Amino acid sequence: xxxxxxxxxxxxxxxxxxxxxxxxxxxxxxxxxxxxxxxxxxxxxxxxxxxxxxxxxxxxxxxxxxxxxxxxxxxxxxxxxxxxxxxxxxxxxxxxxxxxxxxxxxxxxxxxxxxxxxxxxxxxxxxxxxxxxxxxxxxxxxxxxxxxxxxxxxxxxxxxxxxxxxxxxxxxxxxxxxxxxxxxxxxxxxxxxxxxxxxxxxxxxxxxxxxxxxxxxxxxxxxxxxxxxxxxxxxxxxxxxxxxxxxxxxxxxxxxxxxxxxxxxx
Amino acid sequence: xxxxxxxxxxxxxxxxxxxxxxxxxxxxxxxxxxxxxxxxxxxxxxxxxxxxxxxxxxxxxxxxxxxxxxxxxxxxxxxxxxxxxxxxxxxxxxxxxxxxxxxxxxxxxxxxxxxxxxxxxxxxxxxxxxxxxxxxxxxxxxxxxxxxxxxxxxxxxxxxxxxxxxxxxxxxxxxxxxxxxxxxxxxxxxxxxxxxxxxxxxxxxxxxxxxxxxxxxxxxxxxxxxxxxxxxxxxxxxxxxxx
Numbered sequence: 001x002x003x004x005x006x007x008x009x010x011x012x013x014x015x016x017x018x019x020x021x022x023x024x025x026x027x028x029x030x031x032x033x034x035x036x037x038x039x040x041x042x043x044x045x046x047x048x049x050x051x052x053x054x055x056x057x058x059x060x061x062x063x064x065x066x067x068x069x070x071x072x073x074x075x076x077x078x079x080x081x082x083x084x085x086x087x088x089x090x091x092x093x094x095x096x097x098x099x100x101x102x103x104x105x106x107x108x109x110x111x112x113x114x115x116x117x118x119x120x121x122x123x124x125x126x127x128x129x130x131x132x133x134x135x136x137x138x139x140x141x142x143x144x145x146x147x148x149x150x151x152x153x154x155x156x157x158x159x160x161x162x163x164x165x166x167x168x169x170x171x172x173x174x175x176x177x178x179x180x181x182x183x184x185x186x187x188x189x190x191x192x193x194x195x196x197x198x199x200x201x202x203x204x205x206x207x208x209x210x211x212x213x214x215x216x217x218x219x220x221x222x223x224x225x226x227x228x229x230x231x232x233x234x235x236x237x238x239x240x241x242x243x244x245x246x247x248x249x250x251x252x253x254x255x256x257x258x259x260x261x262x263x264x265x266x
Numbered sequence: 267x268x269x270x271x272x273x274x275x276x277x278x279x280x281x282x283x284x285x286x287x288x289x290x291x292x293x294x295x296x297x298x299x300x301x302x303x304x305x306x307x308x309x310x311x312x313x314x315x316x317x318x319x320x321x322x323x324x325x326x327x328x329x330x331x332x333x334x335x336x337x338x339x340x341x342x343x344x345x346x347x348x349x350x351x352x353x354x355x356x357x358x359x360x361x362x363x364x365x366x367x368x369x370x371x372x373x374x375x376x377x378x379x380x381x382x383x384x385x386x387x388x389x390x391x392x393x394x395x396x397x398x399x400x401x402x403x404x405x406x407x408x409x410x411x412x413x414x415x416x417x418x419x420x421x422x423x424x425x426x427x428x429x430x431x432x433x434x435x436x437x438x439x440x441x442x443x444x445x446x447x448x449x450x451x452x453x454x455x456x457x458x459x460x461x462x463x464x465x466x467x468x469x470x471x472x473x474x475x476x477x478x479x480x481x482x483x484x485x486x487x488x489x490x491x492x493x494x495x496x497x498x499x500x501x502x503x504x505x506x507x508x509x
Binding site: 013014017018021022024025028029093094095096097098099100260263264 | 283337340341342343344358359361363364365367369370374377378381382383384386387410
């Protein structure tokens with residue numbers, strides 16, 4: 001534990017600088033530069049709006065904001081985890097030359113996607129104003145919700161980063177798994193409709209889909225806090241936060257225990 | 267008697283490579299029998315000490331464990347058994363271009379590489395002008411590294427490691443880079459760094475002349491063990507006699 005915090009203190013500046021440099025390199029030759037970080041989810045939002053509201057005739061309050069929150073949180077979750085499967089191998093030029101705790105590489109990737117999410121969430125604020133969403137004190141719950149999201153992503157990413165060194169096709173498995181998870185996480189549809197309407201998902205199954213799928217749960221809670229001023233399920237939030245701590249501890253432990261073997265494999 | 271403190275203390279260090287390879291998931295699911303992992307012991311109980319300010323040449327055949335030893339001292343590998351104690355945390359394994367990103371400018375890469383080598387933002391900024399001047403790349407420093415010629419790339423990469431000095435320097439055969447003129451300049455710079463009395467240096471080299479010119483003592487590694495340690499001529503004579 002002490003070693004983890006000492007390493008964080010020692011390398012956090014490098015992590016931030018490297019993350020910033022990575023973001024800069026990403027948009028270096030792009031004409032629209034960082035606007036792509038907003039345009040990407042924005043364009044997908046329009047597609048899902050068309051499919052959900054026009055083709056399937058669903059009626060969801062503040063749908064644009066609803067789907068934009070879901071897409072941004074999902075993108076951070078999915079991209080961070082899938083990228084981190086190969087993070088050690090992709091940084092072989094660094095890890096074979098200097099010692100760097102490998103979870104710092106995980107944090108660098110999370111910083112990049114986290115920054116992109118933060119930029120895109122700026123647009124959520126604009127949309128909330130345009131939709132005249134009623135803002136209540138419950139908006140404060142976004143802090144523990146995002147903290148839990150970061151913990152879970154960090155924990156899962158560290159674990160997959162460890163196994164990704166040894167298992168070549170883990171990234172393919174992660175990509176397929178994420179695609180499946182995307183469709184059952186209610187990113188672009190309501191698992192339990194708020195407005196009167198027919199729910200195609202039975203109540204018990206809907207409960208399971210929301211409560212026991214961490215990303216689905218966090219997206220739902222974030223929407224409740226930001227746009228619906230609904231009740232936050234604090235018990236489940238604490239549960240997922242504890243799971244996040246546990247996964248992070250396991251991930252960091254695995255990395256510390258085996259990181260000296262990574263160089264021998266890559 | 268030499269009463270200087272040891273800057274590097276290596277005690278009974280064992281380090282094995284499990285001949286691990288990344289494998290496909292299919293293999294791990296369908297192979298019911300646990301595959302036997304082959305072990306290769308690169309270091310087999312190495313013990314030695316290096317005094318502060320000493321310049322040690324590390325010699326030995328290919329595969330004898332020289333580079334592994336340097337990487338273990340640099341902290342890239344952790345020993346399976348035994349201890350490595352350093353008098354200072356300021357240690358670097360000389361490697362050029364570590365952490366470079368080709369889309370970023372030279373200046374940004376200096377920061378990135380320097381921080382990765384363990385220097386603070388402030389320390390790097392203080393040395394920035396010296397690095398740029400030594401690298402002789404002028405206004406190219408603010409252009410993306412991908413626009414550099416290979417010579418310019420190595421000059422900048424070398425300058426970072428040469429100017430950002432550490433108390434313990436581990437060198438694995440890299441002594442000079444670039445064109446003939448810069449080669450000479452970089453070799454001189456390396457000599458200047460190596461001969462600094464406050465710096466402890468370990469140099470892996472296959473060239474006996476280099477060892478004679480630069481080192482104050484020699485460590486001969488053979489099949490992962492210390493075969494001999496002592497003054498330059500005695501050890502080199504024994505080594506050359508056997509080869």
